[in-house]
Amino acid sequence: MSSFCERSEAEMRLKIAISNQKGGVGKTTTSINLGACLAMSGCRTLVIDIDPQANATSGLGFKPNGDNTIYEALLNEKAEPAMIKNTAVDSLFLLPSNINLTGAEIELIAAENREYKLKNLINSLPADFEFIIIDCPPSLGLLTVNSLTAADSVIIPLQTEYFALEGLRLLLDTIDKIRGSFNPSLEVEGLLFTMYDKRTTLGNQVVQEVIKNYDGNIFKTIIPRNIRLSESPSHGLPVALYDAKSKGSDAYIDLARELI
Ligand code: ATP
Ligand code: MG
DSSP states (O other): OOOOOOOOGGGOOEEEEEOOSSTTSSHHHHHHHHHHHHHHTTOOEEEEEOOTTOHHHHHTTOOTTOSSSHHHHHHHTOOOGGGSEEOSSTTEEEEOOOTTHHHHHHHTTTSTTGGGHHHHHHHTSOTTOSEEEEEOOSSOSHHHHHHHHHOSEEEEEEESSTTSSTTHHHHHHHHHHHHHHTOTTOEEEEEEEESBOTTSHHHHHHHHHHHHHOOSOBOSOOOBOOHHHHHGGGGTSOHHHHOTTSHHHHHHHHHHHHHO
16 A cells, blocks of 8 residues: 555644444444554554453454453543554554453543543654544443543444444434533544445445435545454454455555545
8 A cells, every 4th residue: 555644743643532422333443444454554653442352352353351451541531652562564563452442431530630541641652643543332431431531532433234324313412412511622524434235225224324315524435344344353453464354355455545
């Protein structure tokens, strides 16, 4: 892939939360593969796994049971260099998660500035990441609030199935509330259609319906349902390394191009 990471100083360090409180819509798949495509195009990229399920961690080839994870980093509001892992992709790094993070949601409730833990942590990181991708859990709890407070923008994956729009209003309301309180400049980078099956009319209907009812940004790139995308995490690899010729790989390259 040719290098197309040409971001100016002022644009450096775009922090993007991948969020939707609905489960299984493609947040982690997007975090891993968008992150990998950005990195392969020459942008130093960090994926932060802030989901206790730790799927981005295992999907990038790490056992989700180590110390030195996002859990310790959040509580200390600081990432030690040993916490940042190199991945199989040059220029792609991971701040891993761990099941202990489930406890953080409760432990943080009484903490001062509890909404700003991730933001402070990110400010403690070396300045040379051009993209920081935050893989959010399927909830609107404190970990997601921290993510939306720390982020410049949000990508909202929507599965092209019935009920795709269900819950979107709630997420958009949450984003509005975060703007009004902790992060006035938070933007919606775009809705992203995922798991699109062109053989069914349903997928197309859902896309049309969302376009009709949503007046914000929607990515032109649509992520198809692709078996390679679902297989690659069990090999601990982004799809671009697992099967570079797959439709899934092409789609995430297009998404990275569209984003940059
Ligand atoms: P959770 O809410 O549990 O964190 P999620 O939103 O992160 O889920 P993923 O884990 O990315 O969703 O995807 C859910 C399942 O669908 C996974 O098994 C994944 O491999 C599969 N999947 C995601 N995107 C695609 C796709 N485009 N084609 C085929 N399978 C996909
Ligand atoms: Mg996930």
